[in-house]
Every structure is written in C-alpha cells, then in structure tokens.
Amino acid sequence: MDLTDSISRPVRAASSLLLSTAFLLSSIGLLGILIPVRGTEAGFNEALLGALAGVYYVGFLIGTFVIPALVRRIGHIRAFAFGATCAASVALLHALSVSPALWLALRLVDGVMMVGLYTIIESWLNAIAPARHRGTIFALYMMMNSGGLAFSQLLLRVGGAPFMLFSVSALLACAAVLPVVLTHQPQPALQAAPRLRLPRLFKLAPAAGAGALLAGLGSGAFFGLGPVYAMGLGLDTDGVSLYMMVAILGGALLQTPLGYGSDHIDRRLAMACVALAACVLACTMVLSSSDHRAELILIFLYCGMSFAIYPMSVAHLVDHLSPDELLGASSSVYFLYGLGSVFGPLVVGLAMTQIGARALPIWFALVAAALALYAAYRYRVFRRTQVRDRPFTPMMQTTRTVMEAAAVAREEPGSEHRSGAGR
Template sequence: MLTVVTSISSLLLGAALLLVGNGLIGTLLALRASAEGFSDGVIGLIMSAYFVGFLSGTWVAPRAVMRVGHIRAFAMFAAVASAAAILHALIVDPLAWGALRVLVGSCLVGLYMVIESWLNVLAPGERRGKVFATYMAVNFIALAIGQNLIRLYPPTGFELFGIVAMLLALSLVPIAATRISQPAPVRQPRVRLRRLYAASPSAIIGAFGSGLAMSAFWGLGPVMAQRLGFDAGGIAALMTATILGGAVIQWPVGAVSDRHDRRVVLAAVMALACTFALLAFAMSALGLWPLLVAMFVFGGLAFTVYPVSIALANDFLAPEEILQGASSMLLVHGIGAAIGPTLAGLLMDLAGPRGLLLHFALIHAALTALVWWRYQRSGTVNVPQAHFEPMIRTSPAALEMIAPETPAAADAPTEPRT
C-alpha cells in the first residue's frame, strides 16, 4: 500500500494544496460577507452559487479535458480559480461574488476531476478501495487545515485572499511536474434518475437531503459562529470539529450499515443527526466547548448520510449500473446543495444565527420521516449488500475507484430489475 501511495504522491499533494485553498476561501468569504454587512439571506444565495457552478462544471469540465488534455485543463482551471480568488477581494459586491462563486465552482470540479481520473487509472484493481480511502482522508484533513488558516489574518484584509490564490496556483506545480502519463479522457456522466428512483427512492431522499444540509454547513457555519460571538480561533475550531467528526464517525456507522438493512441505518443516522442538531442548538448558549462536542457528533452523523445513501443505491443496482447510479446521486446531491444555503440563510434572517442549527434539525427530521415511511411501505428486502465506502462529496471520476470494473458494460443499455 505504501508503494502505491508513494507512486501517486504528486497527485495527492496537488489535491491537498487545492483542498486547503478551497477550505479556506469558503470560510473566508462567509466571514468577509458578514463583516461587509450582507444579510444572512444574501450570504446564503452567494454560497448557493458555488454549488450551482459545481453542478454545471460536472458537464462542462469533461469537455475541456477532452479538448486540451488533463495537464492543460488543470492549468486553465487553476489559473481561473486563482484569479477569481483575488477578484473577490477587489470587487466586494454580492452580485459579483455570486458570479465568481459560480465560476470557481465550475473550475474546482474540473480540478477535482483531473486528479481523480488520474487516481482512478493508476490505482491497481485490488487496491482501488484503499487508494480511494487515502484520497478521502486527504480531503478531510486538507479541508480541516484550510479552516484554521483564518487565524492568520483578519478576513477584512487582502492577505487571506492572496493565500488562497497562492494555494490554488501551487496545486498546479506537482501536477505539471509529474512523470505519470495522462489517462484517457474523462467520460461525460450519464444520469438516469428514473432508473435510480425505481431502484431506491430512499437513496435519492438521502442524497438530496444531505446536499440541503451540508452545503448550508460549508456556506453558513462560519457566519453562525461569528454571530454567536466566537473569535477566529473559535470559528476554526467549530468548523474543524464538525469536519473531523465526519471523518471519524463514518467508519463505525459504515460497518453497521454493511450488516443491517441500510434504510433502517439511514433513518437512524438522520434521526440522531436531528437530535444532535437540537442539542447543539441548546449547547450554543453554554459556550464554545459544549457546542464543539455536539457539532463533532452531528458532523459525524450528517456527513455519513451521503455515503450511506450511495451504498444503499448500490445495493439495488446491477454492477454495470453503479457508476451511472453514482453520477445520478451526485446530481441529486448537487441540486440539494444549490438550494441549501439559500434556505438556511433565510431561516437565519428570521431566527437569528442559531437558525442554521434549526435548518439542520428540520431537514434531518423530514428525511427520517420519509425514509422510515418508505421502509414501512416496502418492508424488509433481502439483497446482497455493497461495501460502504467513507467519502465526502466529490466528482464522478473518483466514484470510478469504487465501482466494479465493467467498462464494457457501463455504456450498455440496462433493463430495470424487479
């Protein structure tokens, strides 16, 4: 395993630099927007724009890669995203920031797609899952590090935007310097929502709800912490605790989901996430440390909803359908993510900063009810279970690492399963 990781170390380093920068700019923009006097509703709209860009980039980026190749496409995306980071500091305007967030989202999904398609090709067949797990660990760690860079300078200055631009630009260096040959062009994701819904409505519910909740966390979590009176260290601690909870708690929940009906596990995870969101609501009045504990557990549960939903969908799909199903799940999650910050921002306008925690609770309560209703309606179903893979939302290219290796069948028409 160490040999495999060493052989892809340049790709992992490029991904780490990219993710640190992306983790920083999301939190930085939320805090700068708050300092500029933008309302929570407006901030929510700006943060939704990023996920709109991410969603559209899922279709745009593969065409760019096919046109100019992986390294040139990566350089193009990195240059545009780096310039956009600087423009945020030069043009402080909600409409301009919304447009820039769409642009950055499109570039970021292209950058992820280039790295992940390389990893997918280079990962040996018997170790693809371990390479995927290593890449996901890099994701969580780098995103957590990015949150803590807000401690260095005040968000009202230019310095942090400069750091973001440098990180995005430097991510190009290990990619451009690699001797690894370029993989085949990235495939355009194929989406079949009707087939996915026929296979597992509960999986679609989980993916959509996860997008609604977690995009609001990324976009408005720093705003909530700032409005609650926490300093830069407290804001970074809250974001880091939630992210690390997502990294740690996925493993035991995944092990349980591999042994029991995933719909029951999914409903239980959602119900517990609702409970800990409400507990965090209560703990927020007691100070930082009680809130951190509640958010650590909430993050672990909330981040788990999407991968459990992916595994649930895979349980009911034929092997040759899994990659298309993952692309469809990514679309559903992305639609929810594009809506989530806007809804949460409006609720925070009405209920104050802790309205974000109410948003988490309401979303997960509704999801619990829907998934449990579906389970009661269909009853117990015995199917061979796919293996759970801990993950964070990514591009379709990474999902090929955990899909069965059936390239010939992946593009073949499939018949619905009964």
C-alpha cells in the same frame, strides 16, 4: 513481489496527485470559510451569504457538464493548470472589491473550476490505481480531502491585512499545480458523461435518492453558513476556525464506524437511525446555551452523523446496481446532492435574516427528521432480504468519480446482483 511492494507502487504513482489534493483542498477550504466571514464584516446579510454559497454549487453542477469537454480538448495537465490558475485569480479578485455582484460571479466561476479540478484528479487516480488497490488509493485521497479541509480552517487565524488570506488561498491553488505538471504518469482517457436517469434511480433505491437530496440540503447550508452561525454564537475569528475544523473532523472520523454498522443491518434502517440522531443533536443545538465547549461537542457529533448520510445513500444505491448501471446512477445521485446543496443555503440564508442564527440548526433538524421518517417508512413497508456484496466506503462528497471508483473497487468476481432487494 511481496504485498508491501505491490501496494507501495500505486501509492508512489499517485503521490503527486495526492499532494496536489492536499494543496487544493486547503485552498478551497480557506476560501470557503473566508467568504462568509469577510462578507459578514463587509455588511452582507444572511440572504446574500446564502446566495453566495448556493451559486457556488450552481457552478459545481454546470462544471460537471462543461469541464469534460475542456479536458478532452487540451488534456488533463493543461486543464488542471487552467482550472487552478482561474481558482487563484478568483481568490485574489475577492480581495480587490467587496461588490456583491462581483462576488456572486466569482463564486459561480469558482464552482465550475473546482468541480473540474476534482474531476481531473479523481479520474486520473481511478486510471492509475489497480483494481485490487483502488480502495486503498481512494482512502488516502479521502484522508487528503479531510486533512486539507480541516487544516485550512486553522489558516483563518493568520493575521495581517484583509487581503492576506485571499492571497494565501491563491498561493495554495498555485501550489496544487506543481506536482501535477511534474508528474510522469500518463494522462488517462476521459469517459463520456453518462445520461442522468433519475426515474431509474428512484425505482432502484428511492431511499438513496432521498438521502442524497436531503444530505445536500444540509451540507450545502452548513458549508455556506456554518461560519455565520458560529459568529452568531459570539465566537471570534479564532473560535470560528476551531468550530469549523471540529465539525469537519467529526464528519471525517465518525463515517467509518457508522458505515461499518450500516454493513450489518438494513441500510435504510441505518440511515433512519443516523438521521434521527442528527435531528436530536440539531434540536439540542437550537435549545443549548452559549457554552462554547458544548457547542463544539454538538457540532462534532452532528457532522459525524450528517456527513455519513451521503456515503450511506451511495452504498445503499450500489447494493442494488448492476455494473452497466453504475455510471448513469452515480451521475444521478451526484446531481441530487448538488441540487440540494444549491437550495439549502438559499433557504437558510433567507430564514436567518428573519429569525437569526438559530435558523441553521432548525433547518438541520427539519431535514434530518424528513429523512429519518422517509427511510423508516421505506424500511417498514418494503422490508426485503438484504444483499451485502459491496461494503460501505467513507467519502467526503466531491464528484461522481469517487462513487464509481469505490463501487468498482468493491466488485468481487462471482458476486451476485439483485436489483430489487431492500429498496
């Protein structure tokens, strides 16, 4: 069997799940940009829009604990169909009423369902991908994530009645079910959820924990209130969709070169440099004029920097993990990211009601500056010999399964673990 054939088989096996991912992320991305845009048009203030984003991530965290039990009870396929149907129903219910209480409840349910759908796809991919090709499979998965999210932003340009785009989001969620229910791949066993071990995480790699928390504070605010900020710049609907697409592409395209650099220097130094660059870019956003082309360049570069912080944090943690600590640590770092994603939009939403749209880049600058200072402090005070058995893996943050799979794929026989180096 030649190399091409050995790679093509697992790719073909994963193709139905990858296609479902493209449909699912298009649905998620479209609804994610629709909520703040339609909410603004309905007269919701920034604090309420921030709460809508925050409660979604509350659902995301709840789902990590409750969805695995559902999957064990009814299986991956039926659980996926249940979650996607709920997601489609949630999208349509948004179009029936603009009640703030209803939308808050719907966003909570949507968060629970979405983390379930992510978990099902990622655990299934992890099970069917051979270890030697797991990195390739998950790289394709991340491409589908980024591509689906970027494409979905352009769907905002579709015209029609107000309910039209909510219907499109629902249709995409339904379409995501079709490849899964038609697959011939066996359903994998779901592992027991590991216990959170936050003290151990901060003992092993405190910079990784801080990076995950601060990355969540920034990205949660961006995805929840980025469209509101774009409208505050004077962009119309087409401009908002372009703005968000450019931001997502920046986050996807710049991860690999930044991560490659972090493989060759102390990761804490790399995190400090990237966070400092993000801080400078965010300050420039605060001070910039209303030149829309300049704003697009700035958000492309800023998201390129800020989106790299979470995978760098994961890579720094994995550098200092033993295999038996991987599950607990991955749940802990994911929990910190989710916690940040809950509070980021809540704080920024309140700030935007007081000082306007510029509160968002000000928040970006403060969060990035805090990480730059802390990572630089850890690097200077606890400088140690670095271990590079496991290189950086680009990722759009979804669930802990991606981190586990990426780390396992990077394991090499005979690699030596040193848990204390370079914390």
